[in-house]
Amino acid sequence: MMIPVRCFTCGTVIGNEWEEFKERAREGEEDPEAVLDELGVDRHCCRRMLVSHEDLVDVVSPYQ
Numbered sequence: 408m409m410i411p412v413r414c415f416t417c418g419t420v421i422g423n424e425w426e427e428f429k430e431r432a433r434e435g436e437e438d439p440e441a442v443l444d445e446l447g448v449d450r451h452c453c454r455r456m457l458v459s460h461e462d463l464v465d466v467v468s469p470y471q
């Protein structure tokens with residue numbers, strides 16, 4: 408599925424950081440910790456939203 412727009416715990420908007428995080432830390436070579444620090448995602452509740460997210464849209468869509 409797509410990343411939630413807001414952090415489940417504190418409600419901070421984190422959906423806008425996903426594309427850059429994915430490009431740099433998942434597909435790129437950069438350290439996820441450094442990328443999150445640079446994006447200004449300081450709280451660990453918000454950081455886990457990005458670190459633990461997996462895009463499943465392409466996996467699920469053929470079955471709908």
Ligand SMILES: [Zn+2]
Nearest residue numbers: 414417452453
């Ligand atoms: Zn949060």
